[in-house]
Structures are given as C-alpha cells and as structure tokens.
Amino acid sequence: MSKMPKWADLFLIPAINLVLAFLAAGLVVLAIGQNPIDAIYFMIKGSLGSTSGIGYTLYYATNYIFTGLAVAVAFHARLFNIGGEGQAAVGGIGAAVVLLAVDWPHWTVALPFAVLGAAAFGAAWAFIPAYLQAKRGSHIVITTIMFNFIAAALLGFLLNGILKNPATQNAETRNFSPGSHLPTAHEMLAPFGIEFSRSAPLNFSFLLALACAVLVWLLIWRTRLGYQIRAYGHNEGAARYAGISAVKITILAMLISGGLAGMLSINVVMGEQERLIKEFVEGAGFVGIAVALMGRSHPFGIVLAALLFGMLTQGGFELLFEMPAISREMVLVIQALIILFTGALDHMVRDPVERIFIRMRKAA
Amino acid sequence: MDGFLQLIFTFDSSIRLSVVLLLACLAGLFSERSGIVDIGLEGKMLIAAFFAAVAAYHSGSAWVGVLAGCAASLSFSMIHGLASITYRGNQLISGVAINFLASGLTVVIGNAWYQKGGQTPTLAGNARFTGIDLPFARALSDVPVVGPIYSDLISGHNALVYLAFALVPLSWWVLYRTRFGLRLRAVGENPASVDTAGISVVRLRFQALIITGILCGLAGAYLSTAQAAGFGREMTAGRGYIALAALIFAKWRPWYALGACLLFGLLEAISNLFPNINVFGLFTIPVQFTQALPYILTVVILAGFVGKAIPPRAGGEPYVKER
Amino acid sequence: MNTQNPKGRQDAAAPAIELRGISKAFGPVQANKDISISVQKGTIHGIIGENGAGKSTLMSILYGFYKADAGEIFIKGQKTEIPDSQAAIAAGIGMVFQHFKLVENFTVLENVILGVEDGPMLKTSLDKARRTLTTLAKEYELNVDPDALIEDLSVGHQQRVEILKALYRQAEILILDEPTGVLTPAEADHLFRILDGLKNEGKTIILITHKLREIMEITDTVSVMRRGEMTSTVKTSDTSPEDLAERMVGRKVLLRVDKKPATPGQIVLQVKNLRVVDEDKVERLRGISFDVKAGEILGIAGVSGNGQSELLEVLGGYQTAAGNIAVNGQDIDLTGHHSDGQSRRARGIAHVPEDRQAEGLIMDFMAWENVVFGYHHAPEYQKNRWLMDNSAVRTDTEAKMERFDVRPPNPRLQAKNFSGGNQQKIVLAREIERDPDLLLVGQPTRGVDIGAIEFIHQRIIELRDSGKAVLLVSVELEEILSLSDRIIVMFDGRIMGERDPAKTNERELGLLMAGVSGEGEAA
Secondary structure, eight states: OOSSOHHIIIIIHHHHHHHHHHHHHHHHHHHTTOOHHHHHHHHHHHHHSSHHHHHHHHHHHHHHHHHHHHHHHHHHTTOOOOOHHHHHHHHHHHHHHHHHHSOOSOHHHHHHHHHHHHHHHHHHHHHHHHHHHHHHOOOHHHHHHHHHHHHHHHHHHHHHTTTOOTTSSSSOOOOOOGGGOOOBHHHHHGGGTOOOOSSOOOBTHHHHHHHHHHHHHHHHHHBHHHHHHHHHHHOHHHHHHTTOOHHHHHHHHHHHHHHHHHTHHIIIIIIIISSOOTTOSTTHHHHHHHHHHHTTTOHHHHHHHHHHHHHHHHHHHHHHHHOTTSOTTHHHHHHHHHHIIIIISHHHHHHHHHHHHHHHHHHO | OHHHHHHHHHHHHHHHHHHHHHHHHHHHHHHHHTTOOOOOHHHHHHHHHHHHHHHHHHHSOHHHHHHHHHHHHHHHHHHHHIIIIISOOOHHHHHHHHHHHHHHHHHHHHHHHHOSTTOOOOOOGGGSOOOOOOTTHHHHTTSTTHHHIIIIIISSOOHHHHHHHHHHHHHHHHHHHBHHHHHHHHHHHOHHHHHHTTOOHHHHHHHHHHHHHHHHHHHHHHIIIIISSSOOTTTTTTHHHHHHHHHHHTTTOHHHHHHHHHHHHHHHHHHHHOSSEEETTTEEEOHHHHHHHHHHHHHHHHTTSSSOOOOOTTTTOOOOOOO | OOOOOTTOOOOTTSOSEEEEEEEEEETTEEEEEEEEEEEOTTOEEEEEOOTTSSHHHHHHHHTTSSOOSEEEEEETTEEOOOOSHHHHHHTTEEEEOSSOOOOTTSBHHHHHHTTOOSSSBHHHHHHHHHHHHHHHHHHHTOOOOTTSBGGGSOHHHHHHHHHHHHHHTTOSEEEEESTTTTOOHHHHHHHHHHHHHHHHTTOEEEEEESOHHHHHHHOSEEEEEETTEEEEEEEGGGOOHHHHHHHHHOOOOOOOOOOOOOOOOSEEEEEEEEEEEOTTSOEEEEEEEEEEETTOEEEEEOOTTSSHHHHHHHHHTSSOOEEEEEETTEEOOOSSSSOOHHHHHHTTEEEEOSOIIIIIOOTTSBHHHHHTTTOTTOGGGBSSSSBBOHHHHHHHHHHHHHHTTOSSOOTTSBGGGSOHHHHHHHHHHHHHTTOOSEEEEESTTTTOOHHHHHHHHHHHHHHHHTTOEEEEEOSOHHHHHHHOSEEEEEETTEEEEEEOGGGOOHHHHHHHHTTOOSSSOOO
16 A cells, blocks of 8 residues: 555655755854745745846756656665766767858757757767666766766867867857847847746747646657666666666666756757857756655656756845845755755655545544 | 986876876775675865865864865765665666766855855965975985985875875775775675675675765865865766776775876876977977876776676676675 | 473473474465474484475564564574564574575675674784685585585576575574475485585574475474464474475365266367577476367466476467467467467467466556457557557456456456456456467465356366366365366476376375375376
8 A cells, every 4th residue: 555645745845955954054054144934025026027037047947848757767776876967068069060060041940950969969978878887886976976077178288279269268169150149038038028038048948848748748758768778777677577778768767857857958058159168057957856755756856856956046146146145156056955864864754644545544 | 318307207296196086996996896786986185175275274284174074975985885885776877876966066165154155264384384304314315315215205295195195005905805895895806795694795895885985085185285276176086996907907906096196197297387399399298188197997898808807797786685 | 381491491302492482474365374393403304395385484483584473483492583684683583585685796705704794904804704615515515616606506506606605694593485396306315415414413403495305305393384383393203294284285175076987089289309509598397298189177286386387488488489389280389480379379379377467467557458458459449550448458358358247347447456366367267268279377276265266167167068178287286186187296497297187095195196106006
C-alpha cells in the first residue's frame, strides 16, 4: 500500500521542504541583523513588481527550465547529471560557431541552426561521460564534474584563441550578425499594444523553453523511449527482463540531457549577449539540480520551480539595492537550503509525514 | 644555474599550492574510505577559510583562526552526516547543497560584517602563518645545489605546510596500523561485515566525517591565513574538486594522495608561472590545457584505461540493515 | 518440551541453546509462530524446511537482527536477551551467513580480528590471531592462508574464514545458514568433516538447510519448519529421507486441477548441452538438454538455486550461455550480442519471471504501464511513429483485467497497490495474451492467495490445450505434480532425471531434488 496520498507526495512534502528552507534562510537574515519579512517583500517586489522585474525573472527562469529539464531527464533514468554547467558552456560554443559562421538573414532562419548547434555540442559533451558510465562503469557524477572544469578550460582556450574578437581585450567573440537577433519581449509584445520593459533580457527563448518542457513531457510520458527511460530508472533488473538495453538508455538519456543543457545558450548567448562570453552559464547548471528536485522531475513542476528560482535570482539583485546589507548571494543560500531539504534531508520530513498519514488511516 | 634556481622556485611554488589539495584530499580520503562520498570538500574548505580569516583577524592569532575554521567545517561535515547517515539521503545531493551553502553564506555574512564585497579585512602579523626557517637554513644557503634545495625548497614554509606533509604518514598509519583504521576501511567496503561484528556503522561513519571536517578546516584555514592574507569570495576556486580528482587519482591511498597532490600542485604552479609553454618552437601548450590536465587525467583513470581506480565498494549507498 | 531449570542457573546438563515460544510477524505475515527447540551441547542440530518456511527469520532473531514479538532464548539454561549482534557474540553464538559478511579486499587475518581487536594497535591483534589460526587450522582442518586476500579465495575457503571468525570469537554455538548452497560436493564434504571435528570438541552446531542428504549425513537431531511453524523435531537416526521429505512438504489439501491428457505435437523448444557460468565464475548450468513439445507442460522441479533461474534467464534472453537452443527448429543466439528480451519475444517466447516484483513488474508503474512492459514496441500500442497510444493500452488493459479477473479492475492503480495474486494475474495476462508459442513460467503462484492459484493454474492449462508449449519452473512439488505432463528434476545445475507425474510421487521427487539419484538415471 502507498503510505500517503499522491497529493501529499507531490505538493505537501515539497511545500514543507520549501517552508523549512525559507525558515532557515530567514534565520540567516536575522543573524546578520536584518528583517527577513522585509527581505521577502523586496524580493517579491523586485521580481514581480515591474515589467522589467518580470522580464528578468522570466529570463532567468528560461535558463533554469532548460537545465532543470536536463537534470530531470537524466534523473528519470536514475542518472545524476551534475554536468549541466559544462554541457551548457559547450552548448554555447556550438551556438556561437553556428551564429558566427554565417551572416544570418533573419532570426527565424538562424534559430533552428543555432538550436541544433547548441544541442549537438551540449549532447556531445554529455556523451563521453555517458559512454564511460555505460561501457566502463565510470561513475557519471565524478566524470560530469570533471567535464565541467574541462569545459571551462576549453571555453577559455577558444575565447582567448581562435574565437576571440581581436578588437577587444576581453575573452569574447565578436558580435553575431544583426540578422540573428532574437526578438525580445518588448519587441514581441509591442504589436499587441503591451508596453514591456525595453531593458529586460527576456526574449523568444522563453517560449522555446516552454516548448521544450512540453516536448520533454511528451518524451517521458508518451514515447517508447521515455517509457524505456522510466522503466530503466525505476528497476534496472526488470528493464533487463523486458529487453531494454542499459547501454542504449544511459547514452540516449544523457544525450537528451546534455542537449537540453546546451540550449541554455540560446537564451543567454544568442538572446541576451549576442556574442559568446566566458562565464555566461553562471551556475545555472547547478540550479537545475535544485529545480529538478523541487519540481519532482516533472516538466510542469520544473517550470514552476524555475519560476520560483528565477524570482529568487532577480529578487536577489533587487534586494541588494533595497537592503544593501544583504548581498545577492543570499539567493545561493536559499537555493542551497532548498536542495538540502528537498534532496538530501527528504526523509527527515517524509518519514514523520508518512507516519501521520498511516495513523490517520488507522484511526479512520 | 639560473635554470636550476627557476626549477627550485617552481617546485617551491608547487609545494605551497599542493598543501591545500593534500589536506582536502586526505579529508576526502577518510570520508570516502568510510563509504560516504563527499563532493562537498569545496564547500567545507570555503566556509573554513572564511571563519578562519574572521577569527584570525579578531583574535590576532592564526591558530585561533585554524580552530574556528575547523569548527565551521566540522559543522558542515555534520550536516552531511545527518543527511547521508542519519536520514539516508543522497550523498551527492547533500554535497552539492553544502557547496552552494558555503558559496552563499561566506559572501552574505562577509558582506554584512565587513561591507567589502565578501572579503574579510587583510590579516597581518601573527594573524597570518609565516614561514619557519629550519635550522642552518641561512648558513647552508650558499652551498651549491644542496643549499638552495634545503633553504629555499624545504625550509621557510609555514607550520601548516609541515603539518600537512606530516599528516600523510600519520593517515597511512591510522588507516593501516590501527583498529580504528581497520574498521574504517571495513565499513567503506562492506558495512554488513562491521555490523555483524557488533560495531556501529553509524558511529564509525560519523567519526570519519569528524576527521574529514577537521582536515577540510585545516585546508580552508591554510588558504585564508597562510596562502593569502584574508578571505576572498570563492577563494577555493574549485580546489575541492581537484582534491576529489586527486583522491581518485590516488586510488584512495595516503601516499599516492601525496603524489597526486604534488603533481596537481606542480601543474598549477606551471600554469601560474609559465602560462603558455612553447615546445621546441613547434607548438604551444595553452595554459588552459595545463589547468584542465588534472581533470583529464582523472577521467582517464576513471575510464580504467590506465590502471583501474576502484572506489570503496560501499561508497554512496546508505547502509540499511538487512536480515 | 524441555522445561528443566526454570530458575535459569548455569547447569551442565542444560541444553546449549533453547528457544521457547518464539514468534515474529512482519505486518500480516507470521514468519515465526511459537517456535521452541532445544539443542544439546556437542550435537549437530538440523533445521530443514522449504524457502520461506521462516528459517532465516529465526536465525536473524538468534543473532540479534530482529527482536522477537514473543518468546525466550536460553543459553546454557540462562535466559538471555539478544538485542544486537554484539550480545549474540557475547553469548557465544557464531553465525555463518548464506551471503558471507567478509571484507573482500582484506586479508584473512584482518577479517578475523575485525571487531574483536586487542587494543587500538593492530600488530598485537594480528600476531595473536595468526597464532590462534595456526592452532585452529591444525585442530579442525581449517587451513587458510592467513595473509591471502578474501577476493582471491575460493568460496569454500571464504566459508572457512567465516567459521574461523566465529571460532576466534570463541563461539560455542555455531549457526550455519545454507552453508553448502555455494559449495561443490567436494567442498561440502570437507565442510562436514570440519563440523564433525567441531562437534567432537564440544561445540554445538545448528545447520539450516533444505537439502535432505546433508541432514541425514551429519545431524544428530533435526527439526522441520513449515510456514513459520516448527512442525516436528526428531532424532536423525529415527527418520529417513522419505519421512523428512513428507514432513517438509506437508500433506496439504491437494488442489485438484481438471485437465485432459496432453496431446503433444512437434518440438517447440529444444535445449542441448546448455552451460552457464556466472559472474563469479561459478558454473550454474552444467550442460543440460531437454525439449518441450507443443501442447504439453514440462515441469522443472528442484530446490531453488540449482540452476532453474539461470535457465529461465537464458531462455528469456538476458543471460549469456554456451550450448544450443532452438525454438521451432531455429537456433537462438546465446552470445548476448544479438539476443535480448526483445528478440526472444519476437520469436514467440513469453516469460512470466520467477520474481514478479524484481523483474516482472515495475511496482511504481500503473497497471496499464505494466501491461505493455516488454511489448512497448508492439504496433497496436503505437499512435504514430513517435507516440505511444496510451488510451489504446488502457482499453486493452481493462479488457485483460476483466478476462483475468484482476481486482480492483483499475488500470490507473500502481502495481504495488495490488495484492500478490492480482499482480501475478497482470503479468500472466500480459504474457499469455500475446499468444506465444512457448510460455516460460517461473514460480507462478509464489505468494499468491488460494483463489488466485486455481485461476492461474487453469489459465496455464488452457494455454497448453490450445497447443502451446509451456515450461514451468516451480519449487512447489504439488504444483509441479498437478500441472506437468512431464517432470524433470534439477539439482546443482544438472538434470537428475525425468519422471511421469502419474507414476511418481513427492517422496521420489524430493529425493531427486536433494541430489539423491534414483536408479542411476541421472543425466
């Protein structure tokens, strides 16, 4: 018998975890002599209080949807892909190579190729750890961590070398051709008479991310591959019985995961920077872990969790203006606490809640 | 002679750089040997570096800093224990959380206390570890070859450096010559063997994590009170992960760990001192390659192409008593 | 029962170990029910029973892994509480588990001293253990190189290390759980000599096994366990293998299965000289040959762990093997390069695996998701090139649930929320309704309630009557006898013999299962 109703598993437990994480974060704020209620107020106001705030929130959320989906697809096959950071960085190289290679006439033409480049490079970066896990049993967590650092070195090498814009001192490429400019939220909404912030970096990629969420949902719950991924993730022995190849599933799941992580660069590199810079991933690969955990590896949950983390990121910037004593790294603390409570200390909440439900059932 | 001195200088630099790695690597060794995978070395070092700098600044004593650093790292280690031993959670996720928590907390608290963008005030005088001249270092410095090796390479380091190197034989001895070491290795390989022998798996693993916490504390304190003169944000800069790589490279053994950390320290020193190495005028080894080499080597080792690295067998899995 | 010495004083005449009224339940399952035994010092006591009879639970209670719900344990007449392993060791109990609790990359010496070191330094402990081991080796034929790594030792030697561990802890009572399961006959003989030696030195030994031969060969007294109860305790000299087989299997009410005589057709499955060597380099199948014809049920009897699982795995396509297998006259690739569960299904082989929870079902999947499991590539379940037709699967599931009387008939319920019998019906529905040429069935009614057993048996016979071949593997003799048209008995990776169910009985099969060959018919 299941120990608790489904709604409790899907909503109650994450909610309790979230509350605990915010309580702990509140304690930190208190400890540095600030008012946590004010902090929350300013964060919400900063992230949702203006179209600029919303624009930034959704821009960050776009990144987190990509990386969250990446982590989730791997999770479904019971693989812990901690290499989203590196796969996104290499995906950026792929997008940049495509966007620099051709003088693109229009973004609608450029986008499919850029997506292809970003996803293919991200997937390729995930392939080696996946292959080593499937064929040689090398622990994928460690290899993907190593590949994050190798990716950073690779990016640095290229940006100081062949991809470098000779016109500047910085490690960055030249700007992409104007034809590859992705429409921003401001540009997209203006025709409908909606005045959206011009400064916010929110762009077409957000819709792309939502489309990916739908596609991942279809993949996981509607396709044979998704079915096999889930079966393999739930029970390796049963998958063997059913003739599902462990090697094939491990590699395919990681390729998809890496491809999704690579697509983050469409938002940042193509949509916002319009050139490749060095540290454009900014930890989004790691945030993806928190997003996937919080969203219970379901695309719908991931979009919600990504919005939450987008709010946190943007709210953290605003907080710095309103309450200078709290630095924006407070966001990192909150993220860490959410990962800790939802991921690592799950049993701490789950076990007592389960006992309560069992007792209630007995009483009924 | 110039080339020789440059060599001495490079080695000296790599010793300084490998100390942090060595301490963190030994820290990871105790944890992983007990069956608890620890990717949170980075975070523990970072929080230790911060509190060590804070305590050293306010007390004026580097040793007080070390104590504070160890306490901070230890408390993080206990969070990891709570998550991965008591609540049988995912050890990897717990490690990730700890790294994030340290990144965030150090800057948040540092900024709140000192308003310097996460930095702590510069340490001076006794608040920092300074070099110790070994006996006759001055006298011998003019002797050819041996002189520079002794007075520049071996002498003149601070106390933590000598401590770190002394910890290698000590760790080996604890691991292979004591009852505690035997049990520790056993619990990382087959916790059921320890359990059926009537020894508490939980207690042993917590003991291991205490050692891990203290050693990470030393590593962090070294960073902020010896290598640098104060804490700077993200000052561990991935060294926790290099230490993890070194641990795998060393196949979870203390003496090998020394070798791996010296090698990785040397690579870092080379990339600092000679960013782009020109090989016989034919091609240039870019600095990024030297920087990435520890990770590349680790992947090669993990892939089992060059000497298989077999981790402790019970690593990563929470122990649940079976019948 | 023995009720001497109620005050619990030490008493030379008191039994070395005595259990009184031990009971233990796991939820609704009563694993041990009011168990009492008494074992005299210097004897070997056997506990025999089928899988799931409750032997292991009883031993876990003795070693402090579980706390009994009721009952008392007396050691040398002294009431003793055993809350944990440490207490068991202190009470002089040593345990040799079925799965050894050794540290693989430790030396023998290191394993021996683990937990009973003398002081914080290892050297003195190791030296002392080395001396003790030399003595023990001489005394009991327990020769093992003290400096060898466990992973380099054979299974038989590893077992000796476990015994040495117990003796080094000065165990007076040694419990061995299925000790010969992993041993070759020669190794088993050696083990028995060791146990005899220990007995003569005054140690008390409890031997848990399901092999009759061992009981007859080495024990002084024997207790039979069945379904959590200790049904009888007798002197070994007063009993016979036949008698024990009967007591062990029990005289349950036979579930009569109505079936017409078989009308076997052509050969569907032909197995020739099949060999399997597992990851530990142990030979699990030692060259077996048999065939199954259309329209018959071939039953494979045997105590579990004698190669039946490996046979099913090979046929099901997820274990590599040497030898030949042909289905409908066509050879099957056994190398693992081009064979997997999918290609076997394509060849008309359906498989109801032995362990439905570990293999047959994904417990977190809903019923309808489990109904396509293994057949997720089947065209009728696809909407188009990309997407599966989940609603078609659900409709199909509803129909199957109705035909197989699965309760509750809810396709959206997770597998883990069905009872054992209904879980098995889901697997059976999935496999039988593929209309296979050959059905592999392992333990079809393990953990299944009575009502469902009858239903499941009916369905298997119906399949046979429709002219399909059925290979049935079961440890339940009764099931084998009532369903099979021919019976082969497996022991230690070999076929011990073939019998006609009409002309054999449980006693004869039980002997074959125990490795005692009948009239020289063993393969």
